[in-house]
Amino acid sequence: MSPLLDRVHPVVIVGSGIAGLAAARVLAENGLQPLVVDKGRRPGGRMASRKLGDALADHGAQYFTARNQQFTRLVTDWLAGGSCAVWARGFPTADGHDRVGNGYPRYRGADSMNGIPAQLATNLAVHQETRVTAITAHNHRWEITVESGELVGADRLILTPPVPQALALLEAGKVGLEPPVAEALARISYAPCFALLVALDRPSRVPSPGGLHGDGEPIAWLADNQQKGVSKQPVVTIHAGPGFSTARFDDDPTRITEELLEAAERWIGNAVVTETYLHRWRYSQALIQHPGPYLAADRPAPLVFAGDAFGAARIEGAYLSGLAAGEALLARIGS
Numbered sequence: 512m513s514p515l516l517d518r519v520h521p522v523v524i525v526g527s528g529i530a531g532l533a534a535a536r537v538l539a540e541n542g543l544q545p546l547v548v549d550k551g552r553r554p555g556g557r558m559a560s561r562k563l564g565d566a567l568a569d570h571g572a573q574y575f576t577a578r579n580q581q582f583t584r585l586v587t588d589w590l591a592g593g594s595c596a597v598w599a600r601g602f603p604t605a606d607g608h609d610r611v612g613n614g615y616p617r618y619r620g621a622d623s624m625n626g627i628p629a630q631l632a633t634n635l636a637v638h639q640e641t642r643v644t645a646i647t648a649h650n651h652r653w654e655i656t657v658e659s660g661e662l663v664g665a666d667r668l669i670l671t672p673p674v675p676q677a678l679a680l681l682e683a684g685k686v687g688l689e690p691p692v693a694e695a696l697a698r699i700s701y702a703p704c705f706a707l708l709v710a711l712d713r714p715s716r717v718p719s720p721g722g723l724h725g726d727g728e729p730i731a732w733l734a735d736n737q738q739k740g741v742s743k744q745p746v747v748t749i750h751a752g753p754g755f756s757t758a759r760f761d762d763d764p765t766r767i768t769e770e771l772l773e774a775a776e777r778w779i780g781n782a783v784v785t786e787t788y789l790h791r792w793r794y795s796q797a798l799i800q801h802p803g804p805y806l807a808a809d810r811p812a813p814l815v816f817a818g819d820a821f822g823a824a825r826i827e828g829a830y831l832s833g834l835a836a837g838e839a840l841l842a843r844i845g846s
């Protein structure tokens with residue numbers, strides 16, 4: 512049994528995606544070491560990268576942008592420290608002519624998208640492969656059950672999984688939220704996305720700079736991880752559009768793989784497909800968001816919801832949401 516898990520913590524954060532890590536960092540910087548638990552093998556959540564044979568591919572988030580001043584300062588530090596790089600300032604569309612974008616930088620992790628959260632997680636108490644199965648409340652405190660059967664106590668809780676997954680944990684512990692909070696959370700929704708990784712025996716025909724916006728359906732996005740600078744071996748990431756991904760979510764993976772490969776034929780060219788991997792993201796990106804950067808509840812015990820469904824979307828939004836959630840918790844503790 513892990514001594515870290517079997518105790519009461521001042522703050523427990525569920526999720527070591529960019530939102531959970533941002534919250535953890537701000538709390539740790541203020542002397543409150545939180546415990547972060549995550550079911551995945553590595554920190555990062557949807558900032559995910561995966562090996563396919565000798566190749567490496569980003570199969571979740573592909574790049575990020577920075578508009579907010581605080582996030583821009585952080586990205587400037589990441590650039591200086593070598594953990595991220597500018598990938599491009601726009602990407603072509605499927606017709607091969609127009610360049611989408613207004614020239615602002617699209618950043619990528621220097622090694623892979625997963626490298627950024629991996630670095631953010633250093634010096635934090637992060638427990639991977641620790642799946643939460645239920646959350647209950649007793650005497651204004653949280654009791655978090657993890658898959659191994661261990662119980663983690665918490666005075667305060669930050670939940671950063673996609674909202675339906677976070678709500679399922681509370682439901683499993685029979686925790687009822689106050690109606691305004693429950694109603695605000697019920698309005699949030701996400702789009703699913705198929706991510707198909709395709710390892711090739713030679714370079715793809717994806718045009719420079721190695722990323723392109725597809726026609727939308729069935730292909731929304733295509734990236735060549737070799738050109739991107741992530742993989743030494745040729746491997747392409749294909750993201751299906753939300754229409755195709757929603758309609759076909761429970762279909763046979765082999766059929767989905769075949770259809771997406773067929774749709775991507777002209778970018779694969781005469782390369783031989785050596786291996787494929789299909790990932791189904793049930794909650795890929797928030798479609799309907801909560802307007803504020805987090806949502807706090809005091810009953811039955813202190814709780815903050817955060818992530819890319821709060822405030823602004825995507826990586827930048829998720830980071831800012833986590834930061835705001837951590838700061839809100841600090842303010843509540845201080846008051």
Ligand SMILES: Cc1cc2nc3c(=O)[nH]c(=O)nc-3n(C[C@H](O)[C@H](O)[C@H](O)COP(=O)(O)OP(=O)(O)OC[C@H]3O[C@@H](n4cnc5c(N)ncnc54)[C@H](O)[C@@H]3O)c2cc1C
Nearest residue numbers: 526528529530550556557572573574643672818819825826
């Ligand atoms: C296919 C795809 C393409 C994308 N493209 C882009 C892009 O190009 N640019 C961009 O900016 N954004 C993109 N995004 C969105 C971006 O990845 C997310 O907005 C951001 O990473 C969300 O971070 P988060 O911390 O809010 O959530 P997550 O990264 O989802 O983190 C939540 C964490 O909670 C954990 N968790 C869930 N349930 C449990 C449980 N029961 N027990 C323990 N842990 C649990 C998960 O393992 C996960 O690590 C993309 C996403 C996908 C899926």
